[in-house]
Structures are given as C-alpha cells and as structure tokens.
Amino acid sequence: MKWKCLNCGFEVDASVEYYWKCPRCSSPLILDYESTCEIVESKNVWERYRGFIPFKPGKYRGEGLTPLVEEKIGEHRVLFKLDYLNPGGSFKDRGTALAIAYGYKLGFKKTLVDTSGNTGISVTLYSKLYGLEPIIVMPTTAPQGKKKAVLKLGGRLVEAESRATATQLVTRFMSEPGVYYVGHIWNHLYPIGHATIAYEVFEEQGVPDVVIVPVGSGGLLLGVHYGFKKLKECGLINRMPRIIGVQGYSCQPVYRELYGTEEKGEESNLADGILVPNPPRTREIVEAVKSTSGEVVLVGNTEITRAHSELWEQGFLVEPTSAATYAGYKKIMNKIPSGSKTLIVLTGSGLKTL
Numbered sequence: 079m080k081w082k083c084l085n086c087g088f089e090v091d092a093s094v095e096y097y098w099k100c101p102r103c104s105s106p107l108i109l110d111y112e113s114t115c116e117i118v119e120s121k122n123v124w125e126r127y128r129g130f131i132p133f134k135p136g137k138y139r140g141e142g143l144t145p146l147v148e149e150k151i152g153e154h155r156v157l158f159k160l161d162y163l164n165p166g167g168s169f170k171d172r173g174t175a176l177a178i179a180y181g182y183k184l185g186f187k188k189t190l191v192d193t194s195g196n197t198g199i200s201v202t203l204y205s206k207l208y209g210l211e212p213i214i215v216m217p218t219t220a221p222q223g224k225k226k227a228v229l230k231l232g233g234r235l236v237e238a239e240s241r242a243t244a245t246q247l248v249t250r251f252m253s254e255p256g257v258y259y260v261g262h263i264w265n266h267l268y269p270i271g272h273a274t275i276a277y278e279v280f281e282e283q284g285v286p287d288v289v290i291v292p293v294g295s296g297g298l299l300l301g302v303h304y305g306f307k308k309l310k311e312c313g314l315i316n317r318m319p320r321i322i323g324v325q326g327y328s329c330q331p332v333y334r335e336l337y338g339t340e341e342k343g344e345e346s347n348l349a350d351g352i353l354v355p356n357p358p359r360t361r362e363i364v365e366a367v368k369s370t371s372g373e374v375v376l377v378g379n380t381e382i383t384r385a386h387s388e389l390w391e392q393g394f395l396v397e398p399t400s401a402a403t404y405a406g407y408k409k410i411m412n413k414i415p416s417g418s419k420t421l422i423v424l425t426g427s428g429l430k431t432l
C-alpha cells in the first residue's frame with residue numbers, strides 16, 4: 079500500500095513511512111491498496127469486509143455492523159443507520175480503529191489529534207487498546223461529557239480556546255519523539271473506515287436513492303461516497319446514491335465552495351461536531367456531491383432543536399450534530415420523490431451531551 083498525492087504525484091510505501099499530508103505540496107494524501115472485493119460471513123466488520131480495506135486491525139471492540147432501522151415518513155422509506163451505537167458513541171470508531179492500528183504497526187508510541195470531541199473519545203479508546211499514549215487537543219467549548227469521557231478513558235486532555243486554535247496547538251506536540259499525528263480530517267484511513275457503512279447498507283438494502291450525512295471535516299461524506307464507488311468498481315452495484323451533505327449556517331465552507339456564495343441564516347453552534355472552518359478535503363467533498371447530483375443543505379439552531387426533540391421522541395438518543403442531519407432531511411423532503419429510499423446516518427450518541 080502506498081500514500082499518494084493526486085496533486086503533485088508524490089508517493090511512498092505506506093507500510094514504512096507515514097505523512098499526514100503531502101511533504102511536497104501540503105495536499106491531503108490518499109492511501110492506494112489492493113482490493114479483492116470479497117465479502118465473507120463474519121460478525122467482525124474487519125473480517126467481513128477484509129476485501130475492501132488495506133489491512134485488518136489487530137484489536138476489535140465491536141465497532142461497525144450497526145443496526146439499520148426503517149421508518150416510513152410520509153411517502154418515504156427512511157433508513158436510520160444507528161452509528162451512535164459504536165463503542166465510543168460515534169461513527170468515528172470505524173475510521174479510528176483502522177487509523178490507530180496503522181500507527182501501532184508503524185511503531186509510534188503516542189497518538190495526537192485535534193478534535194471537537196467525538197474523535198477524541200474514539201482515539202483515546204483505541205490508543206489505550208494498543209498501549210499507546212493519547213494526547214487530545216479539544217476546544218474549551220466542547221461538551222463537558224466528551225471531555226470527561228476522554229479523561230475517564232485515560233487520555234491526556236489539552237484544552238484550546240477554539241477548534242481553530244486546537245489545530246494550531248497540535249503543532250507544538252508533533253515534534254515530540256514517537257508522536258503519531260492521527261489528523262483525522264487529513265488521514266485517508268478515516269474515509270476508508272467509514273466506507274464500511276456503505277458496505278453494510280448495501281448488504282441489507284441495496285443502494286439507497288439518497289444518502290444524508292452531516293459535513294464537518296467531510297470524512298463521513300467522503301467515506302460513504304468511497305464505499306459506494308468501491309462497490310460499483312467491484313461490479314456489485316450499477317448506480318450511485320445522491321449524496322446530500324448538511325452544514326450549519328455558522329460554518330458553511332463546503333456550501334461556499336459548491337455554490338460560490340454563503341447564505342445568511344440563524345446560528346448553528348448547537349451542532350458542534352460540524353463546526354470545521356477549513357476542511358482540507360473540501361474540493362474532494364464538492365466533487366463527491368456534484369458527481370452524484372447531490373447538494374448541500376444549511377440548517378440553524380431552531381431547526382436542529384426541533385429535529386433533536388423529534389428524534390428522541392422516536393427513541394433515537396442522538397446528539398444535536400446528528401439531529402442537524404435530520405433537520406436537513408426535513409428541509410428538503412418535499413423535493414425527494416415519493417417511494418425513495420433515504421439513508422440517514424445517525425452519527426453520535428446524545429448521552430455525552432446531556
């Protein structure tokens with residue numbers, strides 16, 4: 079397997095060397111590896127989809143293979159993917175399980191990440207499984223429950239003023255010996271891990287017509303796109319779902335890149351998980367949305383609060399960021415043809431944000 083830069087052509091053997099971004103041109107790298115496209119019967123997600131991933135992680139905590147619950151809403155079939163039921167309480171565990179296994183293989187001793195919260199819990203959880211020391215840089219504004227979870231799991235928590243200063247602060251730790259900058263918004267192992275959502279949905283329900291996901295760093299959107307694309311390349315499906323991303327009015331970098339303008343609206347800071355100002359893979363996210371005739375929808379706090387209450391009433395105990403996705407669905411549901419199968423990924427547990 080190789081790390082490759084699609085911008086300048088840089089490449090390196092990924093089993094020997096790790097770069098969190100291209101050392102020549104600073105673009106995000108992709109991981110290139112062989113796929114057999116084989117699905118085998120197993121309750122372990124990494125054994126089941128070994129034919130789609132670059133390597134099988136040594137440790138497993140029950141991540142992936144989450145329930146898919148179908149509800150009829152109006153004339154739509156809505157498939158809720160309950161990814162908040164992952165071990166660390168979010169979909170991030172899918173990417174983290176691969177990313178930390180990789181860092182361990184390469185001999186790193188410490189892991190480092192800047193995060194709004196869920197990735198911090200996830201990286202701490204998997205780092206501890208491998209005996210690595212996690213350093214988690216989080217904004218002070220992150221929900222208390224997420225910080226407590228990092229500490230309880232044994233992570234070293236470093237607080238920064240904001241999500242942006244957290245990103246600056248990590249550079250201070252990067253030069254420490256043995257440190258693996260996981261950099262989940264850069265690391266291609268995250269989309270590759272998150273792609274397992276597509277494989278699982280495909281096995282249960284085939285290809286949905288529409289997929290709706292929240293977009294912060296875009297790892298989930300890229301992962302779902304990567305997964306369905308891989309299934310298509312493998313000849314297992316013959317069409318792609320329309321991919322719709324949801325952002326908040328307070329932070330709309332992907333919307334801006336796609337439509338060339340910003341839209342004014344209400345604050346959206348309740349969806350803390352998608353307040354990522356400059357996702358490095360913005361261009362790739364926009365390409366994924368465009369190539370599937372998708373779109374980006376913006377929501378604000380009032381819509382998020384309403385959607386959050388509705389989801390809890392239906393028994394989905396998710397956090398506000400996940401509710402932003404449902405709010406986005408409600409906003410455009412009239413445009414979705416009746417009878418369509420719509421996949422909504424419920425990303426994070428609400429028990430950390432009470």
Ligand SMILES: [Zn+2]
Binds near residue numbers: 087100
């Ligand atoms: Zn490059």
